[in-house]
Amino acid sequence: MGDVVSTHLDEGRREVISAHTRQVMAEFGKVYEQQYAVALFNSVRFEIEGGGSAQSQLLHRKDPLQDKSIFSGDLFQYLEENKKWRNRFIYVADSYNISYYENKLAHDRGLHPKGVINCAGYKALTSMDEYLELLNSCLPDTKAKAGNSPFLKCASSYLLILWHPYARHHYFYVRTEKEQKKWLAVFQDCVRHTNNGLSEENKVLTPAFTDSVRLYRQAKGHYGTWDMMCGDPPRILANLVMETLHQELRALIGPRLKGKLQQRQRDWMLISDAVYRQVLAQTRVQYEGLVQTCEAKRPRLDASLRTDMDQIITSKEHISGRIRALVHLRAEQLLRSNVQPYITSILEALMEPASRGFSEVREVLFREMVEVSKNTLNDGGKEALGKHMEKISMLAFHPVKMQSCYEKMEQLSLEGLQQRFEVSSPSVFIQRAQILMREQMDNAVYTFEQLLHQSLEGQSGEQLYKVIQRCQDRVLKKYDYDSSTVRKKFFREALLQVIIPYMLKQLYPVYSTELPKFKELIFEDFSRFILVENMFEEVVLQSVTKDIMMAVKEAAVQRKHNLYRDSIVLTNSDPNLHLLGENPIDWAQQYGGGEEQAGLGNRKRRQVVSMIVPEGMAPLPYGSCLEVPGVEEIPEENEAQMSEEVPEKPLRTLEYLHQQPLSATKSTAPKEPGSPDSVDGIRELINPVLEIVLPLSEEADDPVLTNGMVHLEEGQEIKAITTVTEVLPGDTAVERAIQELDIAVEEDDGERLVECTVDSDVELVPPSAYSSPRHHDDSGFQSPTNEHREEEETQPLKEELRAGEETVDPEQVMVTLGQEDNESNDEMGETKEDIAEDDSDVVSEI
Template sequence: AGGISRTGDVMREFSAVYEQQYAVALFNSVRYEIEGGGGTQPQLLHRKDPLAGRTIFSGNLFQYLEENRKWRNRFVNVPNSYAIHLYETRTAHERGLHPKVTINCAGYKALTSLDEYMELINNSLPGIKAKVGSNPFIKCATPFPLILWHPYARHHYFCVMTEKEQKKWHAVLQDCVRHSNNAGLPENNTVQTPAFTDAVRLYRQAKGHYGTWDMMCGEPPQILANLVMESLHPQVRNVIGPRLKGKLQQRQRHWMLISDAVYRQVASQTAGQYGALVQACESRKAPLDARLRTDMDQVVTSKEHVSNKIRALVMPKAEQLLRTSVQPYISSILEALMEPTSRGFSEVREVFFRELVEISKNSANEGDKEKLGDNLERLSMLAFHPVKMQSCYEKVEELNLEGLQQRFEVSGTSVFISRAQILMREQMDNAVYTFEQLLHQSLENQGEEDMVKTIQRCQDRVLKKFDYDSSTVRKKFFREALLQIIIPYMLQQLSPSCSAELPHFKELIFEDFSRFLLVDNMFEEVVLQSVTKDIMMAVKEAAVQRRHNLYRDSIILTNSDPNLHLLEDSPSVDWATKFGGEDANGSAVDGVDGVEGKAAGRKRKQVVSMIQLDGVPLPYESCMEVPGVELIPEEDGEAAESRKEEDEEEEDDDEEEDGAEPPPEDPKSPDSVNEIRGLINPVLEMTVPLKEEGQGEGEGEGPDGAEPTTITAEDGVQEEVTLRTSSNTDNPCRATHTSSPRHRLFLYSHYVRCKCCDFNLYLKA
């Protein structure tokens, strides 16, 4: 009830701010459309839908199920939406069944360490601290965990078998988080996106929160849910935290469940109310747009008149603040931003260059056109390959504002790191797409006689264009980052002395224009203009330093390559078809997935390759086949002790046996081939004594060590079978079986398997 009430209060206040900012954003959009905007033209081409017909990754990993505290194998599919879909088996995915779990990664953090995770957990409940060396409430099944942590929502626990798998999955999960965080507010929506971002910023500023916000991520309803939880979460924690009973791990688990329940309830409320808010604003857009286009000159004149009055009040105070508290630190902030960002973009260039060199080498040595098509198909998805791009992303993650972060009250660097990484991915894809179009154009005009030289010429042209575009993109990023750091600080310092005077300026605005001209927005624009000159000068001076590989915008003229931009809307080249190859069966992308795209005669291709592990029994096709406690321990701690006897008897049975006996259900059809096999050939657990080594055939034994045995099934029916031990003396576990008195065996339809080492005892009915 408290969550619903708080959500309603926040949404009412936010809606009022949003409606105001919607009209302002519409005014700015129409004015820009009428007056036009300048800016340099990018040299590289931009691909509109690079991931059409692709998936990012799929594979098997182990998931921790909190309902029964068990680890189970799951098939994971990451489509081009970057949502994570979990299925019981790959077959379930291929049959088009709904996933068991779908994870939207916005707001999450991908972790690979239980220690780092427990540190975050211990900080979630103030006053409840774990003792040094205490066991976490979850014991990872392998030494290679993967955890998705969220400050409010449910956490997700996975693990894999090798370090190589862990690194690849971690890169994929980070890419899912990165994309989900930035995909909810499209830049091409010039009204709704600025209206929403400005409304969130102004709402938080009214509550005393200035500067960047780490939870400004995901779709607008998710961001609004985070906005509600920013104030609601501490209150719920303070009320419920002291009332939680039980041991430390139990209290932590219960608090996470409560937090997730509250967050889901809040998110459901914000989604409905935000949808209604946008619909109401959009319904009033047409008459507002018509009025703006009719009275644009008068609105602009009125705005300039009021802005000059506000500037006269604010500028003396702003200039004093700039001289004493801002200007001395601009160069330091810029340097802290430039070093890791420039290294990241240089790594993007290097990775792109290495891929092209490798393609040229393969083309010269092998001369196989089909192989060349496969290599070019791989290149086309380079920007979206999380593992290959990881070295680029890691360079930017070194960004550290040190003491500047405290001086300007910046909440963290994650906002800037994420933005730089998104720009790096865009520049990589632009470079790849431009290279593809140039190469395709050259092959059409000149043929395929000297492929290596053709690739080299296209490569050199693209690298020059990349150098220019990366310079332009980085300078824009530096300017925006400096504004994000400095403007909130200046607003926080100037607001106390200016806020009392600002309402008087409303009297200077005509009532007909009052929806489009807000005093608070004009005040912020004046503050922004006061510092823009210093920021532009600092970035311009940095461009002169060669070590940053920045160029003056005037060096390369716009429209310097008009013929290239005629290819802007050309579709991506299908290299496999062009060079006479088939679909390559995923060789171009190291795997295929799904059944989409069959109408085009090609399977949906996967960006990141599957992992083939030597000596590891993967992939499993059923959660029943996950290794038992010898390979994957189920759980440790007090909860495991209370369940020890039950787990020893039932640890490899169906999931229904993990807790209390469920109520009877109506019969259902089996969902997988393995379930059908289980109905036809039920698996029984039995213990069979083995004879000591060297003991010959005894009474009643058949040839080859076979002996008759009577087995009683669960329904009381007795069946007589003959056990015959295998004579494979090379089996390294043979000594174990002959020396150990008893072994746990599993009766299948045609053989008995020992659980600890897969030593088979074949049946002869």
């Protein structure tokens, strides 16, 4: 693999890549320096003039994931180096980067991970067909079919693939569909979070960067939304470089690749990843230098702005008026004929899934708060309340619990509108709405915590339940108002993102030759803060803003969208609540429920999504993937809670093995579920041991023992006396049963030898030292949810014994142990219930 990369990316070609990156960054840097000054002007103006949107009713938590991690567990990962699958321990930190380790011990010891995946720009897939469809776009004139992928021979159909148009692809698999769905929710949350990598709190750097990227792409003829606006600024700039570089390299290197189709695609992915890493390293260094240069000029620019703010605003409004007069007629005509007829359709397409998603957020929040009140009432006391509040506090960041909300937004379809308005994909709007859902959920949960904590003093019992109910109602009312405000803002921004690029593409070529003359009207001292291109965009935006505001206002009247009218403005009903919002609450420490923390040892970071493995228990065989909690609740790390369909099964300890018969401990051959382990299994089925059958005397009331029936050796005891009127021969039945058992064990051994040869390229983790041979995983891919199938299987030997007419009634069989067995039993202190070895003398008598 390294040879393929070095062959096609020699020093000369790498220098070409570096030169191309420097050229793009130089062009972008000029635009960025201009937009930085404009963004600083807008920030200072907003600071001086004030204004803004309506005040939020819900509180906002500054650092919700402090001292938290998202998830960790085991997955099988495909290694391209040796084309094999290996078990890896996956750890998702609060940064949502996916780190994979050799095993959990390596992570716990603080060793460096084998690798870290930044999910920005990735797509999480579960279908090989979907993956191959995306893979076909890598090289021109190549088509691959499912099943023709030799480098992905997998022992399971439950795949998890992270796909990126430029970077390396990552392949994982699990053994059950349940695990796949929950890992997919975690991966999608990682992608969602890292794609939203620009902080809105930075009022200068963020708008300067986004405007620079948009204007740079518009100068190249690319209007509309961009799918690769993902991640932090250096990664977005790397995507910007690769947008043109990738196509050039593909046309240059693609025809020179050798081998079969899949091999060529695989080689191209390795080459593309190497190029992307080189470009990313370069853009990171150059962007940091660009920001440092602009930040060094900021004090001087800020002082100039505050001194001349009035003159700058007056000059800008004068020039904007003249530009508006120039473009007004054509812009109005374009708006009436090509835009207005579609505003309602675009808005409806956006509002339907978004309203369902935010309604689902409210439902999930309501259910969780009801569970808190019910459990507190049933369990009683603040200790139970602290335990349940500790769980609900991270509800917004639990990907499985929030999945039902996110899925509602994924139903967004702009089909028919995308081509007209050049919307590359609805994913930009989907992920934005999902991020807003998560923010609103966290705000609501945090507000519920603060209100409840404020009202708990001196409350208990029935009063505590009423306090929770009052806080719940207040939070839901605040959520309804805030979610309405957030959605209306989202709809307005989405409409602008769809419409403005379309109008700019139609209008800018018409006026591009006339706009430069307006630069002559700008004073030189103000030219850094007033740019003609920005004012032209503002004029176009103002021409369509009125129509967008009216459309959203009309939609607010419709009840189906659950929006407040703009005339309804709630004042802050809890003036002291915002003062409390600065203090995070540790429910486990203040009200109990911190037992799980004590059981975590030295683990400092608590997981939002917990593993269902009790502390102190041995790991599951083969490092099986530890389950993400279900939608029913969010268990803590030390809760031994399994899914309802899987019964609890204790591990086999040394004490347990001492209690088992000698034959069971010596046998190392694995057995199929449902098969008896030894002769003890047969005896439990047919129950023949030490039972004496006596004829019933018609004259006597009690049965009479005669010397001719039974001869007892020293140390033997009579277990039961059964009276019958007829005795049937039973030697052959018992012997046949024992022979059936031996044949079944031999067949099991043969089948296991054959099965162990399958998928020999897969590295299997050794079974736990505490696991029983009966629980041995034949294939290496058994899910923990299938461990107890032996309890569901029928007993074939037992059924066969029931079927025949010649079988012996269990009450008519007596087994006499040999002298050697009796002596050994006496030495070991064992009783009649001990089991002889298969090669010991077994005598069956009537």
